Amino acid sequence: MTNFQRYLRAKRAIDDRSLDRRLVGLLRDRLATRAQATDGPVRILEIGAGVGTMVTRAVEWDLLPAGEIHYTAVDIEAANIDALPRHLREWASDRDTTVSTGEDTTASTGDSIVLDTSESQITVEPVVAEAVDYADQTATAYDLLVGAALLDLLDLDQLDPLLGCLAPGGCYYFPITFDGATRFRPAHPADSEVERLYHSHMDRKPGGSSQAGDDLLARLQQHDGGSILGAAGSDWIVRPADGAYPDDEAYFLSHILGTVETALGELDEEITVDLDDWLSHRRDQLDAGELIYLTHQLDILGQIDG
């Protein structure tokens, strides 16, 4: 497991706290209705799926309808897709879910993984691919498209080909879409400049945007042929309790500080604050169990016209 996969696994508990439960409930209802109206399996495409934490969450939270589910998990990084089966197996090892290996469905994918719960059979097909390319080229009409913590990394001009993979009446769910605010606390004099530079780095990456959440909301609001069912904040708040961080959240924070360090190191503009001082200050606070981290994000759920 690389550092990034450990980060994704640590992130799961933070996302769990943050995801808007009203939207989760709405999505559960829509999927149940869809399953009743469908003869075959309910088909889900998750893009930017990482190591599969949304799959395990969906089972734990009874998000998926009873019956047969086909879940395609696409990520551009082969290392994430390679780690996905192990993540599912480890997660299932102390639960009432059995895991088996399914068939190798196409040449571009590895073996599928079959999760059997008391009510559903979920066949997870891991695929290494670029999200928009995959959504644009797939022959499958999906009932649900999921992109968690991803839409701030994609070019939102590509929304039409992305949504084009949905069947009439299908839903999209884009939770944890970054939306313009990063805060580290306690306050440090360099905070505003570090935040500005960090966001500027996001804006310069191809397809990246530090304002993706509200941009996505505005675009989906105007999208012909569908409607938004709900939008809500899903801010991350990572804080110590009694001087310590729960689970692997200290690792999550150390990864975030490393991401800020790398991002600012890649900028070609002059950095007028003492970044080394800021970073060592933040890392000392992390070691002492004093660092607080907040970000603003949006969850958006919608449906294509039937």
Ligand SMILES: C[S@@+](CC[C@H](N)C(=O)[O-])C[C@H]1O[C@@H](n2cnc3c(N)ncnc32)[C@H](O)[C@@H]1O
């Ligand atoms: C912030 S991570 C979120 C992962 C996962 N959705 C989660 O919440 O744990 C973003 C993921 O999207 C993947 N990714 C980034 N750009 C992508 C693209 N254009 N197509 C497919 N996957 C992409 C990355 O490899 C990474 O796994």
